[in-house]
Amino acid sequence: MRFMMLMIPKGYENAAPGTMPDAKAVEAMMQYNASLQKAGVLLTLDGLHPPSMGARVTFAGGQPTVTDGPFPGVTEVLGGYWMIDVESKQEAVEWASRCPASDNEIIELRQVQEFSDFPQDVQLAAAGFPEMQAHGAVPGDTTA
Secondary structure: OEEEEEEEEOOHHHOOOOOOOOHHHHHHHHHHHHHHHHOOOEEEEEEOOOHHHOEEEEOHHHOOEEEEOOOOOOOOOOOEEEEEEOOOHHHHHHHHHOOOOOOOEEEEEEEOOOHHHOOHHHHHHOOOOHHHHHHOOOOOOOOO
16 A cells, blocks of 8 residues: 655745755654665655745636745645555554654655546546556546
8 A cells, every 4th residue: 555644844834945954854854764765665755845935726717827835824735745655554654653753743644546446437537547557546536
């Protein structure tokens, strides 16, 4: 089972462009990342620049509207993620619990939808994308 572990650092929604983490925190996180890698469960990981450097595209009325960050009214944003492959949700929780996160950080766990999770009609609709069949993601699906 693949899970995304989503890091949500409180206050990051208001971070200035170019904000970088503390070197000691990064060192501890790299040791944690190495343990994920050594256990063979780490698929990928990335840290994200603050929302002040990003943009959101919304589709009210079917029309795209671009809003540059920071985003008013947003109270939680992603600071980074890990993609792991484990045997169960419990194992994902155990890995998240080992993270050297600080008091202001939350890790949200989300299981990745596998191709086999979808009904036959959805599988047929996605048949032209072997990458989706290999990994199971149906981008844009919000029914789960």
